[in-house]
Amino acid sequence: MRKVIRVLMIAALVGIGNAFPAKADTSYPATPEAVVAGFCEAYLKGEGLDSSSASEILRYTTWAETPGWDRAIIVRGHNLSSSAGDGITAEVSVRFDKVGIIESGETYLLVRLVEAPEIKNFRLVRKGDQWRITKPHLEPHIGVDTAIRLLESEKPSIPQAEAARREKDISALKAIRDRNL
Amino acid sequence: MATLLKIGTDMFLNKGFEYVYGGSGGDKNMNGIPDIDCSHLIQTVLRAGGYSIPYMTTSELNSTSAEKYFEIVPLNQGSPQQDDLILYESHVGIFISFSEVRREGSFLGAQSRGPGIAKFDQDERYGWGLDCKILRPRKEYKVVAIAHVLMSSPGSGSQSHNSIKKRWQTGQEVGEIGCRRWGCIRMTE
Numbered sequence: 001m002r003k004v005i006r007v008l009m010i011a012a013l014v015g016i017g018n019a020f021p022a023k024a025d026t027s028y029p030a031t032p033e034a035v036v037a038g039f040c041e042a043y044l045k046g047e048g049l050d051s052s053s054a055s056e057i058l059r060y061t062t063w064a065e066t067p068g069w070d071r072a073i074i075v076r077g078h079n080l081s082s083s084a085g086d087g088i089t090a091e092v093s094v095r096f097d098k099v100g101i102i103e104s105g106e107t108y109l110l111v112r113l114v115e116a117p118e119i120k121n122f123r124l125v126r127k128g129d130q131w132r133i134t135k136p137h138l139e140p141h142i143g144v145d146t147a148i149r150l151l152e153s154e155k156p157s158i159p160q161a162e163a164a165r166r167e168k169d170i171s172a173l174k175a176i177r178d179r180n181l
Numbered sequence: 182m183a184t185l186l187k188i189g190t191d192m193f194l195n196k197g198f199e200y201v202y203g204g205s206g207g208d209k210n211m212n213g214i215p216d217i218d219c220s221h222l223i224q225t226v227l228r229a230g231g232y233s234i235p236y237m238t239t240s241e242l243n244s245t246s247a248e249k250y251f252e253i254v255p256l257n258q259g260s261p262q263q264d265d266l267i268l269y270e271s272h273v274g275i276f277i278s279f280s281e282v283r284r285e286g287s288f289l290g291a292q293s294r295g296p297g298i299a300k301f302d303q304d305e306r307y308g309w310g311l312d313c314k315i316l317r318p319r320k321e322y323k324v325v326a327i328a329h330v331l332m333s334s335p336g337s338g339s340q341s342h343n344s345i346k347k348r349w350q351t352g353q354e355v356g357e358i359g360c361r362r363w364g365c366i367r368m369t370e
Contacts, residue, residue, distance in 0.1 A: 050210060051199035054293035063308035065299060067272030068200035068291030070220040070238050104203035104218055106236035137308045139271045140202075150202070 028059075032090035032124045033083050035060050035131045039122075040078050040094060043138075046146035062125065062132045072140040073118070074100040074111075074147045076176065081119070090124040090131065099176050102147055108158045109151060111169040113176075144177040185318075186263035189226040189275045189289050193217065193296035200295050219273050222291040223266060226275060230264075231325035232318050239273050242266075242316065251316035257281065266316040267301075269309060274299065276315060284311065 029035045039060040042048065048057035048066065057066060076097040083092040100113040123135040142150075151170050158166060183191075201209045204216030206225060217225070224236040234250045241247060254260055258281040261267075265276040267288045274290025277298065285302035292299055301309035 048293065049202040050216070051201070051294050052212075054200070058293070061308075062306075065292040065294060065297070065308065067269070068204075068217070068219040068222070068293060068295075069202060069271060070218045071240060071271055072202065103238050103240065104205075104220070105238070106224070107205070109203055135305065137269075137271070137305075154203075 028130055032085055032092050032122075032131045033080055035124060035133065036092040036094060036122045037080060039133060040141065043140045044075070044078075044143040044146065046140075046142055046149065048140055049142070049150075060133050062127065062134045063137070066137065067139075069139050070104040072102050072142045072147075073098055074102055074144060074173070075118075075141045076144060078141070085124075088126050090126075092122045092124065094120050094122065096120065096141055098141075099144065100147075100173075102142070102150065108162060108166075109154055111147070111151070111173075113169075113172055144173050148173050148177070183230070184263040185226050185230045185265075186275050186277060186289060188229050189222070189296075192226065192229060193222060193291070194289065194298070196296070198291075198295050200291055200293055204291075217291050217296060219291045222296060223273050223275070227318060230318075230323070232322050233324045234318060234322050239268070239271050242268050242273055243270065243314075247316065249319075250322055251318055254315045254317050256286075256311065256313065256315050261315045262317070264318065266318075268314040268316055269312075272309070 029038050039057065042056045042060070047053040049069070049072070054066065058064065073096070076099050078094050078096045081093045081095045083090060085091065096118045097115075098118045099115050100111055103110045103112075120136065120138060122133050122138075124131045125134050126132075148170055151166060151173070155163065155166060197214065198217050199214045200218060201216035202218060203209060204218045205221040206215060206217055208214065209216050220236070220238050220242070224234075227234050237247060237250075242251075251266070254265065256279060258279055261276045261279060263276065267274050267276045267286075267290075272290065274288035277287040277289060279286030283302070285300060287298055287300050289296070289298055299309060300307045301311065301313065303311050
């Protein structure tokens with residue numbers, strides 16, 4: 001009987017605990033601009049390039065999944081260029097300084113260096129007390145350091161003929177990075 | 182005759198794969214879990230379906246060079262089949278279904294959490310809309326008729342893996358797709 005009472009008391013305490021809502025996520029950015037900045041920063045660092053880091057991207061979006069990307073854009077950086085909204089929806093424009101594209105070839109990564117600015121318009125909606133990105137389904141815009149890391153990590157497994165080209169790609173990216181410092 | 186959808190489902194759905202950028206069925210990040218990205222999933226399924234079509238990235242699938250291997254069919258209910266691919270600017274999957282009334286459909290593809298079934302609709306509630314292409318592999322590139330795909334479970338030492346290998350060695354099955362770290366795929370006629 002005592003055991004039963006004890007179990008009932010614990011259950012009641014757990015019930016009372018659950019009746020209070022969890023604290024709001026104070027680490028989540030408060031404005032549409034900050035949400036887009038967080039999203040872009042996460043991509044820049046290389047989040048979202050595998051299943052284990054997908055949640056770092058999806059925390060800012062309304063979608064539950066992104067594609068299993070086979071292409072990423074290499075960027076030197078980005079700037080929030082404009083924003084507008086009505087309290088329920090918002091639009092934030094970002095200018096990316098694109099320096100190239102990195103694609104997953106059949107057996108190894110392929111790099112194309114093409115320097116050009118790229119403007120993307122993000123649409124956001126308010127979901128509860130958080131702003132979330134609804135469009136576009138933007139492919140990863142990764143930083144130059146992240147691209148170098150991807151290429152370096154692949155070096156031991158690529159054919160010798162490809163290795164020279166890979167070295168050239170890495171050197172070119174390092175030059176772009178150093179020019180930026 | 183197994184469709185590409187059936188082959189893709191048998192090979193990848195709930196088979197313990199994860200997504201890694203550039204993953205092609207091996208274990209790129211060395212965490213013991215096989216990985217695959219969207220275009221490599223398609224290539225593996227096309228090959229397992231008996232098509233001799235070279236690997237193409239989603240960019241290449243979106244270019245005119247893909248028309249050599251695929252015809253473009255409209256996205257109307259009843260028009261795409263389960264041997265068709267659904268292509269977005271930066272994603273590709275295997276078409277499953279589309280309802281013109283509800284203006285929504287589904288496909289099998291490698292998404293951020295690994296291979297799975299994704300939905301698309303006109304409001305892009307799931308991230309994918311109706312602004313897509315439906316690609317049908319051209320019949321002339323189908324070089325092997327496939328009835329079944331056999332695949333061992335991950336882990337080369339497993340019993341099923343060993344028994345499949347043994348049957349291959351004795352010539353009971355034909356048509357090799359490949360042996361990878363996570364297992365082997367071979368087809369029967």
